[in-house]
Amino acid sequence: MKVASILSLSLSLLAASAEVIPKTDYDVIVVGGGPAGLSALSGVSRVRRSALLFDDHRYRNGPTRNMHDVIGNDGTPPDEFRGLAREQISKYPSAHFKNGTVKSITSTGTDDVSAFTVTDATGKNYTARKIVLGTGLRDVLPDTPGLQESFGKGIWWCPWCDGWEHRDQPLGVLGNLSDVFGSVLETNTLFSDITAFVNGTQNPEGEAQATASHDDWKEQLKAWNVKIDNRTITSIERIQDGAVHQNKTLDAQYDKFLVHFTEGEPVERGAFITNFHTAQRTDLAYKMGLNVSDEKIVVDTSGMRASEFGVYAIGDANSDGSTNVPHAMFSGKKAAVYLHVQLSREDSASKISKRGDLSYRELEKEARRAIGDNLEPQWAKATRRN
């Protein structure tokens, strides 16, 4: 008899006896092998929870040359960082890795005891009691020729990630007029020659949107000496590659680009900060019917719990308002602690053969005690956007 059919058989008995713990292939299945998923895997494996991590290698920071602002690993190429993490986690016997795509996740549990069947791209099924989604986001870029190829290599959305290496060079801001002031607030300590290429959005609607978020944006942009170029962008041409033109002593990368327009002369810049949309990397959360708001899986940040019992969302994909590697690791760790304690509560309740009190309030208290809750207010303040 296959595990899956044993599972569905035992689950059909669950309604009558809530204390029965379903027999599954793993305690936890983690989807996504970026810093979020790897951190969750580490956290559950060190307390000997059996876990399987699926990954299909579409990492958000895949295009970047180096990862920054991750203490102890400032400047490490992201694939090296993930490789080291995998190597270190591999020593825990209950940690398992699988290269592959998860196609669907079906709940087979009850209100009291969660269980899931995970189906991969080959049609194979795997079962687990808890699911962690560390599936990430993707950047939705306009199809402007030259943009996609250079994204992460002189054209970036996050000054903490790549600003320093281009400091004091001529900076371009790409995005709508209403996003320019926010970009200047983030970059003014690194750049003084800033031109915003607003691509035709300097119109009454764009101005009204800008005013809605910052009353006196016009005066303030003037005070920072920011130029606004409203022409329609046709392409962004790379004329020098900062991967080759570098000064390692200075930690400087010298990319050079020309912005071309439907009319007039092109403009040269050394780097760009962008303001474009992001979207869920995978449609899993939608297919599972989770609450996804504004392309973010809505979580209760006390334990990174998604809207379905037994499902956790971490890293860029979740809604706690922060998208960077330290947040990915933090949220993965937080989910790992929470779900381990949750599993132990379920196990513990089943041992005394009566339905345990699995109130969220108690569970939260337990998890907070284990991870410490003093960091949360600081995170909320410091990482509101990045």
Ligand SMILES: Cc1cc2nc3c(=O)[nH]c(=O)nc-3n(C[C@H](O)[C@H](O)[C@H](O)COP(=O)(O)OP(=O)(O)OC[C@H]3O[C@@H](n4cnc5c(N)ncnc54)[C@H](O)[C@@H]3O)c2cc1C
């Ligand atoms: C160009 C660029 C540069 C950046 N530089 C930095 C930096 O210097 N410092 C910093 O802190 N942050 C940086 N970031 C942000 C950083 O990349 C993200 O915050 C981080 O990668 C989030 O980690 P994650 O684990 O949530 O997602 P990801 O790293 O994107 O990993 C998600 C993984 O899940 C996999 N996956 C998704 N769906 C499925 C599925 N159905 N089945 C199997 N696998 C699946 C994906 O293929 C991917 O491998 C940068 C971002 C960009 C775009």
Ligand SMILES: *[C@@H]1O[C@H](CO)[C@@H](O)[C@H](O)[C@H]1NC(C)=O
């Ligand atoms: C799985 O992917 C990782 C990361 O790219 C790679 O190091 C490893 O060799 C792959 N394993 C298999 C079995 O293909």
Ligand SMILES: *[C@@H]1O[C@H](CO)[C@@H](O)[C@H](O)[C@H]1NC(C)=O
């Ligand atoms: C895999 O699980 C799904 C969902 O529970 C089920 O519909 C399907 O029949 C299973 N496939 C196999 C090969 O067991």
Ligand SMILES: *[C@@H]1O[C@H](CO)[C@@H](O)[C@H](O)[C@H]1NC(C)=O
């Ligand atoms: C510029 O605007 C045009 C027309 O609205 C649009 O198609 C294009 O994607 C925009 N380019 C950028 C870089 O925003």
Ligand SMILES: *[C@@H]1O[C@H](CO)[C@@H](O)[C@H](O)[C@H]1NC(C)=O
């Ligand atoms: C900016 O460009 C748009 C689209 O071409 C145009 O409608 C608008 O009038 C321009 N704004 C200014 C200030 O020239």
Ligand SMILES: *[C@@H]1O[C@H](CO)[C@@H](O)[C@H](O)[C@H]1NC(C)=O
């Ligand atoms: C890098 O910068 C340092 C310090 O300004 C300078 O001495 C050195 O010559 C530069 N190296 C290259 C290769 O330009």
Ligand SMILES: *[C@@H]1O[C@H](CO)[C@@H](O)[C@H](O)[C@H]1NC(C)=O
């Ligand atoms: C920029 O403005 C256009 C037109 O109003 C809109 O469709 C688009 O979503 C805006 N982009 C961002 C990143 O807000």
Ligand SMILES: *[C@@H]1O[C@H](CO)[C@@H](O)[C@H](O)[C@H]1NC(C)=O
């Ligand atoms: C989804 O989450 C949003 C944001 O927290 C909330 O406002 C909304 O009520 C939720 N919707 C459902 C159906 O739970």
